[in-house]
Amino acid sequence: MRAKEYLEINRKKIYHYELLKKTIYNLCPLRTNKHKTEEYFNRYLFADARYRKHLENNEYKTEFREDKDEIERTIANTVRIEILNAIYRDETFVYAYNIIVEADTYNDYHLLLSCNLKEENNSTPYQIEQECKKYKEDYPKNNLADYLLDDDNFEFYNQRRFELLKDEEWWLNAFNKAYEIFDRARILANDPFKTQHMVKNIYFNDKLLEKTIVEIFKNILVNYTYDLTEIQNKKLRMLYNKVDEYGDVRFTKIDDAYLENMKELDLQKVNWMKATRLFNYEIIYLWATNDAFKPEQKLKIINLIEDRYSIEKQKHPFIFFTNDLEQFFRSLKECVKINCVSERNEGYTTEIKLSQQEMEDLKKNIAQKEMEMEKLKTELTEQAQQITEKSNRIKLLTKKYRSENQQLKKKISDLEEEISGNGLTMPQQVLAFYYLFNELGITFNNSDKTQWARFINTFTGKNYQNIRAELNIDFESKRTRKNLRIVSDLFDELFPKIRQKVINDSQ
Incomplete structure (x- = not known):
């Protein structure tokens, strides 16, 4: 089990949860670097060891003080043990685990007898990187191709790229966002019925991007099997089923219980988080533009929803990081105000009239686009055939190279044995x-x-x-x-x- 998931599942049992969470998340980017991990521990997590050293040097006359942001010496050891419990089964924290089990830089060696040291060697950073990749924690990336080395990602990309016709930067952004959402959603997946809204309510002011991110998320989720308990596996399946509702109009409308009593509603008493299904922007739009309300009521609804949203986002930034609605609320208010002005101008309406010539031009454009689409379909069919042929060739080459790689590894092993035989073991x-x-x-x-x-x-x-x-x-x-x-x-x-x-x- 990952340390991040251990924290969420056991948060009520952990004495120093906030300190522990902050420490784990600070250590995450340092996992492949032993030196930086040691620096972090000695900077923030060994105040008790520094205090003992302080006393050993007969410095009774000077007052001992913790450094800025250093964990207090009275609880430092307890926090380290809580960290150990959190990272015990997470193989990406090898260096942090061994530091806690074995020693610190203050010559204070207290080996925890119930724990065995994990092996460290020159390949440890690479092994940690591979473990992060299995956990889908290898994000963000700067190169789209690095995501496409994963077979599931590669297959998904090839199925969608001709349909969407977007450049590499757009796709890279979509994968980076999807991986981040998957990482966070998995941490909270112990309650899939709440976690679904983190995914379904994303807002990036680009509907196509949002839809693609959700599809990538679902593709990652349905193919993810690494290091899961039976319970985690079942709850991830529940999460998938709920996220699969994304885009279904039945789940992006105002609830019938509100629609039936729309004119009698006390707007001040409405639970706007529930009424908008945890601030889904499409549902917010339906509330703010509903004909049952007067213009000033529409603005009041927007303000009430925005106020509640701000409170919840401040309390739970980890959950609402996918839907920053500040710009959306501003645009929605402007839209409502413009409509208000339009309604007050009696008898004046704005209509778009097309002349006969404009209609003819439109028909020509449509016919031209249809021809281009037919041509594009033909090209896509040919390219798809080429991709299939190249894919088959890649599989054959991969099989060949793997065989050659195994032979090389055996030769290297034989040579290493010959070299090691020239001296003492x-x-x-x-x-x-x-x-x-x-x-x-x-x-x-x-x-x-x-x-x-x-x-x-x-x-x-x-x-x-x-x-x-x-x-x-x-x-x-x-x-x-x-x-x-x-x-x-x-x-x-x-x-x-x-x-x-x-x-x-x-x-």
């Missing part, structure tokens, strides 16, 4: 350091194994966690004795006394 290197340190008077009794692990890690570049595990040496195991016999040859010329100790331990 990591466990053998750890044994060599063990005897050298003992000779220098440094033993496990007078030093910390974590210090050993850091030294060997820095010296050899081997994985820290693996080194730490190997320092728990079992001299009775066959593997260790075998490694000791190999290591003894290393000390033969320069350190014959150490060699003898190694041989004795290997017998």
Whole structure:
């Protein structure tokens, strides 16, 4: 389960929900960067560790103060544990998880014994990026082609692009918006009947763009299966069914309960959030232009809806981010005012009259457009056939390249084995350091194994966690004795006394 969804599902159980949410969302853009993640933790989340360091340095005479926006030292540890619970099953927070489980930069190591460190290596940032891609969190993008690498997106785009005839910038904007809405809607999908309005009530002053965004959203939703519980899967299906109502006129009209008593309504007492189905702009328009109301009542309705909308948007910006209606309300007021002026001008109406010549011109234009449409249909059919042929060719090439890629990976693996066979393995290197340190008077009794692990890690570049595990040496195991016999040859010329100790331990 993603950390974001854990927060929403368990918000009533989390003591410091707002702090935790702010921290998780601040860490999201840093997930692939270990250094920046560490910086963030030490800047905001380790006031308690700084305080202990403050006391250790005998700084009793100076007052300890948290830095700006730093979490108070009295709750810092609790917040870190709450973060750990939130990110425990989210593999995109590997660095944050290990920082909490293991250590901070104030030499304060308190390993949580119930948790195992997650593996870190050179490929960790790439693995995190791939995990984000599986979660559909890999947005926004600057290149439309990056979205179309996904097979479902590519198929959707090819089905719609000749129909819509929009440029790459328009499509990129549509995908960026759809991915953002999907990310946020999934977080709130525990209540799909409320979450539906986030999607269905979008407003970007472009009906075609809005419709396309909803269709992309539905395409993502219907194909998404990664890391879902059975309950989450069912609720996402419920959400899909509700969003599928988008565009159906039965759901974008004023409710019959209001229509039946329109003239008797007390506008001040109407629940405008409910009456507009959470501020659907098409329903708002129907209210503001209904003939049952006088001009001044129409303006009052707009103002009442706008006031309630502003209150709800301020309380729930996360939900209403898809429908910024400020410009819509301004335009709607202007429209109503113009109609008011028109109604007061008795006997004066504005009609558009077309002359005979204008009618003929229109007919010619229509005939020309029809010819162009027929030509375009023919071109589309030919291009669709070409796309199918290219698609089949791409599939064959993909299959071929995957096979060649597997062969290359095997060759690389074989070469790596040959290279690694020219020196000591990591466990053998750890044994060599063990005897050298003992000779220098440094033993496990007078030093910390974590210090050993850091030294060997820095010296050899081997994985820290693996080194730490190997320092728990079992001299009775066959593997260790075998490694000791190999290591003894290393000390033969320069350190014959150490060699003898190694041989004795290997017998």
